[in-house]
Amino acid sequence: MSDQPQPVLEAIDIVKELGSGAGKVRAVKGASIKLIPGELTLLMGPSGSGKTTLLSILGCILSPTSGTLRVAGTSTDRLNSEELADLRRKHMGFIFQSYNLFPTLTALENVRIALDVRGQKGFAAANRSEEVLRDVGLAYRLKSYPGNLSGGEQQRVAVARAIASSPSIVLADEPTAALDGENGHAVMALLARIAKEQHRSVLAVTHDPRTLSYADRVVRIEDGRIVGEERRPEGLDAPEIADLTKRRKAHA
């Protein structure tokens, strides 16, 4: 028996074609990736490399043209849109580049609605929402509307919303793209903590080099293909990695 932990999400030879006829484009060309519990994985690549398309497929939002996707052991082949939504509901949390918070709901309500769609209602849902918002450092912003929050605070609400239902997979699309350096680091540190302390698989799509130091693993994608994978040396934590990165840059 292998010591390798079982992947909670496994994509094998994923191909995705977008458009039709002469405008047909192959956005993902046979990508394979596994997400392991307790790891923060970065999917990095230049603009147009297919990373967001691959993230959409891994999040069961887009269906692959070919290839196999298994979420918590369940193959997504032949699942209809309601069954895919059910899979997302049970196993996934999402964080978006533009936060995608509901402007008419408070921070607390924005988190509660993610529980509500999962059938978690009442005081238990309210308490859990408050708990995760406290956990991301927003105890003082529970009743604030997104319009009154800074970008960093909004993204932390989005993180709280993603983890409120304790999903085994958290998928983040450019989580630091709209944030300044300080907030970007804070959000990445939060994602790394979620992966480690809560033993979740976190996959963040990014082309932001500031995020590198928080990754357990970096998967590189170019032109729709996975072109490389780097793993953080054993025993180094995020600050040490950050120092290492700085030293490498200085040496270069």
Add this chain to the structure above:
Amino acid sequence: MILTLAFRNLFHDRIRLAVTLVGILFSIVLVAVQLGLYLGASNMITANIDHAKADLWITVYGAKSFEDGGMLLTSRERHQALATPGVKAVIPLIVRFAEWRKPEGGSTRVVIVGSDAEDGGLEPFNLVEGTWEDIKAPEAVAVDRTYFNELGIKGIGDTAQIANGRVRVRAITDGVRSFTQSPYTYTTLNRARSLFGDSDGTTFYLVQTVPGADIKKVQHELEGRLDGAEVLTQAEFRDRSLKQWLFRTGAGVALIGGALLGSLVGTVIVAQTLYSSTKDHLGEFATLRALGSSSGYIYKVILAQAGISAVVGYALGISIALIILVLSHNTALPMVMTPGLAFWLFTLTVGMCAISALSAIVKVTKIDPAVVFNR
């Protein structure tokens, strides 16, 4: 959270909410007024029939309504009817148009209703001044206070000329209005006859059956005995009068048409505003879908928005309709509002809003959750 989100989505854009509510309000007021007038007209048309104590009505053949008679029935038909098994009483009733000449000149058409209270057939109802005993006095009649101006009188004691004789107002009713706008003038059977110079004729015979009699059987028996006359149950005569005034004249069709138009306009306005609201919140619905919500959850949000609009719009609409109801009380065609109509209007509002939500639901059904990555 469904209600919270629906409520916030609605109240977030107050101008659009106002347009929605005005649409529902306009629709409800229009439908309430049209149907209220329809009910009011129906009540006016059938009030005398409803108040008559009769199991069967004997009319001349083809009589179209309560007001549409002559004095063509005679005592011969009465005797034939009285000899029919199951018949307890046959009460003559005169209903006939006549010219009311006002004391200070001019004239107006009235409907003379002549019957004797002792017979237990039809007597003036809603008397507010005077009694049936007063109507027995020489020349006495009862009229409704709504028509004082039209009749050129001010109250009890005033006189006028009708056909062959003088009449004096001895009793007053309230709220007994005439759909034909010719006021009902109640008097005794003999005075009605003398006014028209007819000693035997009558317009209707009200038939009362013995307790336990089979009314349908008595009706068929009477039909076999009476040539040139029709025998109708109370309900049949009621329906015939309603058909005559509401549908053959087109009045009812106009009122119902107005109500349908109101519903249609309301539905279109609500549908348009709900659709545009959904379109504006499409990104949020896509986010919900990406978060794993079922389609049903999103439909519930849209339906809740429609439901909240319906409840608020109905509350405003019915309030205005009730104000119009009060204002119409003393007019020639007062509006009527019953608990049944109020409930029906609420059902209509909810139905209208639910139908309106369909366009929004169709829009959201086509939502692609992948747009969440492009916002």
